[in-house]
Amino acid sequence: MSIIEVKDLEKVYKTSDKESGIIGYVKHLFHPKYKEFKAVKKVNFNIEEGELVGYIGENGAGKSTTIKILTGLLTPTSGKVIVNGKVPYENRIENNKQIGAVFGQKTQLWWDLPVIESFRLIKKMYKIPENEYRKNLKKFSNLLELDELLNKPVKNLSLGQKMRCEIAATFLHNPKIVYLDEPTIGLDVLVKERIRKFIKDINKEKNTTVILTTHDLKDIEEVCDRIILIDKGSIIYDGEKQAFKDTYGKQVLAQIRIKNKNTLITNETIEDEFEVIEETEDFLKIKFNHDKTTIMNVVNRISNFCEILDMHVQEQGLEEILKEIYRGEVVC
Amino acid sequence: MLGTLLKIGKMGIKEYLQYKSVLFLFTLNRIVEVVVYIFVWYAIYNQTGQIEGFAISEIATYYILVVTLVPMSLWGINEDIAYSIRKGYISRELLNPISYFTYYFGKNLGEMGFGLLTAICTFIVCNIFWTVLMPVNIWAFIGFICILLLNIPISYFLQMIVGTCGFYTNATWGMQILRKSIISIFSGLIAPLTMFPLTFQKIANILPFKEFFYTPINIYLGKIQGVEILLIIVKQLIWVLIMYVLAKVFFNKAVKKITINGG
Numbered sequence: 167m168s169i170i171e172v173k174d175l176e177k178v179y180k181t182s183d184k185e186s187g188i189i190g191y192v193k194h195l196f197h198p199k200y201k202e203f204k205a206v207k208k209v210n211f212n213i214e215e216g217e218l219v220g221y222i223g224e225n226g227a228g229k230s231t232t233i234k235i236l237t238g239l240l241t242p243t244s245g246k247v248i249v250n251g252k253v254p255y256e257n258r259i260e261n262n263k264q265i266g267a268v269f270g271q272k273t274q275l276w277w278d279l280p281v282i283e284s285f286r287l288i289k290k291m292y293k294i295p296e297n298e299y300r301k302n303l304k305k306f307s308n309l310l311e312l313d314e315l316l317n318k319p320v321k322n323l324s325l326g327q328k329m330r331c332e333i334a335a336t337f338l339h340n341p342k343i344v345y346l347d348e349p350t351i352g353l354d355v356l357v358k359e360r361i362r363k364f365i366k367d368i369n370k371e372k373n374t375t376v377i378l379t380t381h382d383l384k385d386i387e388e389v390c391d392r393i394i395l396i397d398k399g400s401i402i403y404d405g406e407k408q409a410f411k412d413t414y415g416k417q418v419l420a421q422i423r424i425k426n427k428n429t430l431i432t433n434e435t436i437e438d439e440f441e442v443i444e445e446t447e448d449f450l451k452i453k454f455n456h457d458k459t460t461i462m463n464v465v466n467r468i469s470n471f472c473e474i475l476d477m478h479v480q481e482q483g484l485e486e487i488l489k490e491i492y493r494g495e496v497v498c
Numbered sequence: 499m500l501g502t503l504l505k506i507g508k509m510g511i512k513e514y515l516q517y518k519s520v521l522f523l524f525t526l527n528r529i530v531e532v533v534v535y536i537f538v539w540y541a542i543y544n545q546t547g548q549i550e551g552f553a554i555s556e557i558a559t560y561y562i563l564v565v566t567l568v569p570m571s572l573w574g575i576n577e578d579i580a581y582s583i584r585k586g587y588i589s590r591e592l593l594n595p596i597s598y599f600t601y602y603f604g605k606n607l608g609e610m611g612f613g614l615l616t617a618i619c620t621f622i623v624c625n626i627f628w629t630v631l632m633p634v635n636i637w638a639f640i641g642f643i644c645i646l647l648l649n650i651p652i653s654y655f656l657q658m659i660v661g662t663c664g665f666y667t668n669a670t671w672g673m674q675i676l677r678k679s680i681i682s683i684f685s686g687l688i689a690p691l692t693m694f695p696l697t698f699q700k701i702a703n704i705l706p707f708k709e710f711f712y713t714p715i716n717i718y719l720g721k722i723q724g725v726e727i728l729l730i731i732v733k734q735l736i737w738v739l740i741m742y743v744l745a746k747v748f749f750n751k752a753v754k755k756i757t758i759n760g761g
Contacts, residue, residue: 241757263595272590278513290505
């Protein structure tokens with residue numbers, strides 16, 4: 167049985183449709199009009215225990231709404247959600263005991279107090295056994311380098327330090343499922359690395375299911391095995407990360423240094439072969455599709471117009487693929 | 499559960515004490531209030547000679563106790579709830595493994611704990627400047643404490659009802675003022691209740707607010723004794739129950755609103 171089952175999930179928000187000005191406001195008092203907005207439409211997916219899932223989409227695509235429903239903060243308009251055998255929005259408190267969540271900058275640590283105080287409260291609230299608590303605290307301190315931070319008040323910590331403590335707090339009670347909503351927002355590269363490594367380590371050791379939403383696709387590249395891509399409330403891709411790249415990432419980017427150019431290459435390009443993105447006297451940036459042509463062909467063709475000094479070929483990363491999907495250049 | 503509540507309470511007190519001057523300033527503030535009240539009442543005594551039921555020595559003690567008790571009867575987590583809603587912390591707090599209702603009861607205990615510290619400091623300092631009467635006997639003191647303890651849940655549930663309004667309006671400032679005014683009038687904070695008209699006193703007898711100031715202080719001064727104290731305790735227990743049911747109903751409805759329509 168899957169640990170998370172989502173079936174035909176829909177969420178409709180009602181927003182009041184006020185006319186502007188005082189008259190509009192008064193009118194609204196007596197005759198409230200509402201606009202309906204479908205944030206999530208017929209979403210289906212199952213997540214197995216121990217999976218690392220990247221849940222991605224543009225701003226306003228319906229990511230946060232889905233996460234809120236999964237955590238029980240929102241009740242869906244229709245459809246069914248079962249998280250580890252419980253319906254989260256009917257049994258919120260029971261569900262809370264088995265999950266952990268990081269919501270961007272909304273901290274669960276007490277602002278004025280040393281971090282360790284918040285940890286102790288978490289221990290009390292979740293009834294974590296003493297030895298389990300000690301073991302976790304020691305391990306997390308090592309992995310996230312918390313030792314000097316634990317006795318400092320939260321208000322004195324930097325953003326990165328705070329997020330490290332926050333992540334540790336979230337995993338302290340050995341949750342079965344962890345929702346991470348933008349855990350690396352605004353952090354420097356080193357802290358990001360450390361957090362990613364931490365998530366992977368804990369997943370491996372405790373088989374924790376992790377659902378990660380982020381706009382930093384490096385998080386997804388490094389942490390997740392599976393991608394769920396949501397756009398305008400519907401899921402447009404759900405599957406292996408590698409398969410996603412293989413299917414949609416067929417474009418190859420090549421940067422070529424050239425000399426002795428005899429013609430404007432942009433004018434010479436034949437449809438379906440390659441596309442010139444940038445061209446100067448000694449530099450050429452092109453894009454071509456693996457399915458339609460090979461590197462040899464491209465090189466042969468270009469060498470008709472100039473001498474090739476150096477060539478750097480780059481597979482398309484997740485980021486480029488998503489950019490194209492968001493722009494509508496590639497259809498899932 | 500009790501352990502968790504006490505832990506949250508302790509953290510609340512610690513949070514206050516992180517700022518070293520805070521206890522001093524709060525106490526100073528209380529003492530200034532005592533001075534104002536006592537000067538006003540001395541002036542009234544000089545004009546009228548006698549106030550119903552209270553000798554001039556008693557009225558000083560009455561007001562020192564009133565001001566001492568204010569932190570425990572009027573303060574609380576009101577602003578915290580409004581803040582948590584406005585800033586969106588509520589969505590984080592709703593993910594705790596204990597209910598929001600319980601969590602904030604813990605926070606309220608913290609406020610009460612700090613209130614108690616302020617109260618003790620205020621009381622001690624006042625003893626230096628004025629002659630404060632002591633409780634008439636040990637039973638009066640025990641009764642006094644019992645009534646105060648029962649005020650904690652009543653006050654909390656009332657605050658929860660007011661705070662819950664913030665789920666709809668996003669601001670509870672106006673409601674706070676209303677709550678404080680109603681308590682001030684019906685509790686004997688503005689003036690001992692014996693000075694009000696009889697019909698007013700009858701209403702005050704039914705409402706639970708009288709027990710915030712007037713009743714415990716009268717027990718302390720020995721004006722209410724014996725079985726009467728027990729009856730008051732029964733009345734308070736009934737109010738604890740009523741307020742609990744009201745607060746719970748209000749709160750559950752409001753949380754539904756959040757979880758159905760979205761924060």
